[in-house]
Amino acid sequence: MEELSILVVGSVALDTVETPFARAEETLGGAASYFTTAASLYSQVNLVAVVGSDFPREHLEFWRRRTVDLSGLQMCEGRTFRWIARYHIDMNARDTLDTQLGVYAGFHPVIPGEYRDSELLFLANIQPELQMEVLEQVHAPRLTVLDSMELWIMTARAQLTEVIKRVDILLMSEEEVRQYTERASLVAGVHHLLDLGLKHVVVKQGSYGALLFSADGTFFSAPTYPLEEVVDPTGAGDAFAGGFLGYLSTVTPGPDGQYSIEDIRRGVVHGNIIGSFVCEDFSIGRLRGLTMGHVAERYQILVDCSHFDPQWQFGKSR
Amino acid sequence: MEELSILVVGSVALDTVETPFARAEETLGGAASYFTTAASLYSQVNLVAVVGSDFPREHLEFWRRRTVDLSGLQMCEGRTFRWIARYHIDMNARDTLDTQLGVYAGFHPVIPGEYRDSELLFLANIQPELQMEVLEQVHAPRLTVLDSMELWIMTARAQLTEVIKRVDILLMSEEEVRQYTERASLVAGVHHLLDLGLKHVVVKQGSYGALLFSADGTFFSAPTYPLEEVVDPTGAGDAFAGGFLGYLSTVTPGPDGQYSIEDIRRGVVHGNIIGSFVCEDFSIGRLRGLTMGHVAERYQILVDCSHFDPQWQFGKSR
Numbered sequence: 032m033e034e035l036s037i038l039v040v041g042s043v044a045l046d047t048v049e050t051p052f053a054r055a056e057e058t059l060g061g062a063a064s065y066f067t068t069a070a071s072l073y074s075q076v077n078l079v080a081v082v083g084s085d086f087p088r089e090h091l092e093f094w095r096r097r098t099v100d101l102s103g104l105q106m107c108e109g110r111t112f113r114w115i116a117r118y119h120i121d122m123n124a125r126d127t128l129d130t131q132l133g134v135y136a137g138f139h140p141v142i143p144g145e146y147r148d149s150e151l152l153f154l155a156n157i158q159p160e161l162q163m164e165v166l167e168q169v170h171a172p173r174l175t176v177l178d179s180m181e182l183w184i185m186t187a188r189a190q191l192t193e194v195i196k197r198v199d200i201l202l203m204s205e206e207e208v209r210q211y212t213e214r215a216s217l218v219a220g221v222h223h224l225l226d227l228g229l230k231h232v233v234v235k236q237g238s239y240g241a242l243l244f245s246a247d248g249t250f251f252s253a254p255t256y257p258l259e260e261v262v263d264p265t266g267a268g269d270a271f272a273g274g275f276l277g278y279l280s281t282v283t284p285g286p287d288g289q290y291s292i293e294d295i296r297r298g299v300v301h302g303n304i305i306g307s308f309v310c311e312d313f314s315i316g317r318l319r320g321l322t323m324g325h326v327a328e329r330y331q332i333l334v335d336c337s338h339f340d341p342q343w344q345f346g347k348s349r
Numbered sequence: 350m351e352e353l354s355i356l357v358v359g360s361v362a363l364d365t366v367e368t369p370f371a372r373a374e375e376t377l378g379g380a381a382s383y384f385t386t387a388a389s390l391y392s393q394v395n396l397v398a399v400v401g402s403d404f405p406r407e408h409l410e411f412w413r414r415r416t417v418d419l420s421g422l423q424m425c426e427g428r429t430f431r432w433i434a435r436y437h438i439d440m441n442a443r444d445t446l447d448t449q450l451g452v453y454a455g456f457h458p459v460i461p462g463e464y465r466d467s468e469l470l471f472l473a474n475i476q477p478e479l480q481m482e483v484l485e486q487v488h489a490p491r492l493t494v495l496d497s498m499e500l501w502i503m504t505a506r507a508q509l510t511e512v513i514k515r516v517d518i519l520l521m522s523e524e525e526v527r528q529y530t531e532r533a534s535l536v537a538g539v540h541h542l543l544d545l546g547l548k549h550v551v552v553k554q555g556s557y558g559a560l561l562f563s564a565d566g567t568f569f570s571a572p573t574y575p576l577e578e579v580v581d582p583t584g585a586g587d588a589f590a591g592g593f594l595g596y597l598s599t600v601t602p603g604p605d606g607q608y609s610i611e612d613i614r615r616g617v618v619h620g621n622i623i624g625s626f627v628c629e630d631f632s633i634g635r636l637r638g639l640t641m642g643h644v645a646e647r648y649q650i651l652v653d654c655s656h657f658d659p660q661w662q663f664g665k666s667r
Contacts, residue, residue, distance in 0.1 A: 051533065120533065215369065215438065218577045239557040242575065252654050254570035257560065259536045296657040327661070334659040336570050339614040341652040343645070 035280040036075045038172070039066045040140045040165045041155025041269075043080040043104070044112040048265055048313060051120050055263065058314035059090050060114060062155035062178065065266035068315045069273025069305045070153075071097040072323065074280035077146040079103035079165070083111035083134040093319070103143045107134040122261050123237040142168040151276045154198065155269060156180045159190035166197050173288060174279065176200045176272055184211045192227070200231045202272060208234060231295060233275075233302075235268050243299050245292060253299045254337035256307040256329055263313045267306040270318070274298075274305030304329045353598040354393045356490070357384045358458045358483045359473025359587075361398040361422070362430040366583055366631060369438050373581070376632035377408050378432060380473035380496065383584035386633045387591025387623045388471075389415040390641065392598035395464040397421035397483070401429035401452040411637070421461045425452040440579050441555040460486040469594045472516065473587060474498045477508035484515050491606060492597065494518045494590055502529045510545070518549045520590060526552060549613060551593075551620075553586050561617050563610060571617045572655035574625040574647055581631045585624040588636070592616075592623030622647045
């Protein structure tokens with residue numbers, strides 16, 4: 032079968048992250064970095080982003096070895112985007128201490144000609160107007176996945192809605208679903224989102240995993256891998272997206288060009304697995320040496336730990 | 350097979366609960382009330398608690414119709430325990446506004462002779478020293494389940510530890526596991542608890558459901574039923590325990606008198622189901638008319654929504 036390539040547009044950054052237990056300075060970060068590293072475990076990834084002249088060459092060399100195409104990566108005179116954050120004792124919460132946009136401030140995505148037929152597209156968390164610029168440049172991807180954040184819900188709501196209407200799958204945290212839809216009920220909020228034309232909504236729940244709600248009325252509660260130690264949860268959502276689209280890039284869709292709900296569910300499990308690995312180290316540390324053998328092993332654990340008898344009946348008549 | 354009866358010791362109260370959307374005054378509450386009503390869907394329940402002379406007779410009549418034995422329910426001159434609370438917008442958090450102990454202040458559990466051979470025991474959330482008094486009075490239950498709360502972790506830690514060492518299964522919220530074990534890692538905290546001699550630890554995660562960790566090294570991530578509308582989450586943990594032990598009361602244990610891990614897992618799913626129903630109304634409102642048909646229907650939904658292909662392989666050779 033044909034090799035499906037994956038296009039990602041988003042931020043590449045240098046992160047300084049402090050947790051209650053450790054600290055990492057100027058490590059590779061940004062949504063597109065996590066996604067690219069994760070998805071390139073599965074297939075070729077075409078990366079569109081911007082970095083400054085100070086961006087360490089070693090990261091580029093690492094990606095090139097992972098079959099990442101960097102011809103869409105803009106290198107501009109100036110400083111790379113920096114993000115500085117501190118996590119709370121409960122690692123599901125964090126504070127952003129500083130954001131230095133650098134060359135990202137003037138970023139407009141330019142999709143190289145050879146990327147425009149990419150079958151799978153991930154619009155990582157950037158301004159909705161830039162996400163729309165991407166959608167204007169690509170041909171007809173088989174599947175488009177969108178991520179966003181609270182900032183755009185508050186400041187660019189109308190543009191975000193326009194983007195949502197043009198994609199297949201939306202990733203959103205539980206709080207973001209409530210903020211965007213202004214509904215207290217998560218389920219009611221998701222129905223509102225599906226009514227905008229989405230095929231699926233993936234609700235991210237931090238260490239609690241993810242819920243998949245589909246336009247056909249089904250939902251999927253994916254098991255989560257309980258980590259012995261969370262070193263740094265940064266990028267877990269982007270790595271989830273990388274595992275999700277990475278897995279789907281290896282699947283032959285049905286005759287109608289669509290992925291089955293079973294394909295999508297397996298993709299969510301892959302997303303949870305890759306997201307769990309990312310949390311085991313700072314930056315993309317844990318993904319560097321990761322193999323499909325590691326992924327398969329964790330997949331089997333999730334199969335085992337989510338199994339329960341589908342037949343239930345009383346042991347006595349009543 | 351024999352009928353297994355279930356013994357519960359805990360609080361019966363009159364609750365006034367305010368949510369962002371509604372309010373209920375002086376409704377039936379207390380951990381033992383939720384547990385009793387839930388478990389009596391499955392088998393006979395023997396209730397040990399205390400109520401004041403103001404306790405509405407209608408609740409007693411309701412329980413008698415549900416094959417609840419009330420000979421262990423002490424009725425004392427004075428006021429029934431009152432609890433007044435307000436939920437946050439995120440219904441996973443609440444503030445206790447007032448606690449009026451009333452007759453509960455002088456409560457000591459007295460287990461009637463005919464209750465002492467109960468096979469299944471739930472020690473609902475009361476002072477650890479009272480829980481120990483119960484353990485001193487019963488013979489050898491097949492399975493003992495313990496609940497607790499932050500207050501006892503902070504004020505009666507040593508006594509709580511003694512009780513933990515004498516029971517089979519501990520129910521604890523994620524935060525309580527961290528508080529009691531003083532470990533940031535949930536998994537490390539659970540291992541510490543299992544090392545005290547528990548057979549299983551059930552970690553309650555509010556709307557995210559429950560995780561089961563077992564002394565044999567396995568764990569189970571139970572699917573949760575996503576509610577369209579949460580009216581009042583009060584009592585969900587106690588109703589979980591009622592569904593869990595209620596289900597097990599219908600199961601024939603193995604030749605060694607032990608429940609299999611598959612039995613325990615099905616019990617956790619029943620617990621999640623009953624816990625989800627409780628949230629759909631104030632007090633025990635939703636449990637009143639509940640039938641096993643309703644439970645079976647939700648069980649099938651959870652089977653469907655947690656299923657994913659256990660066989661995963663690439664669609665192409667690589």
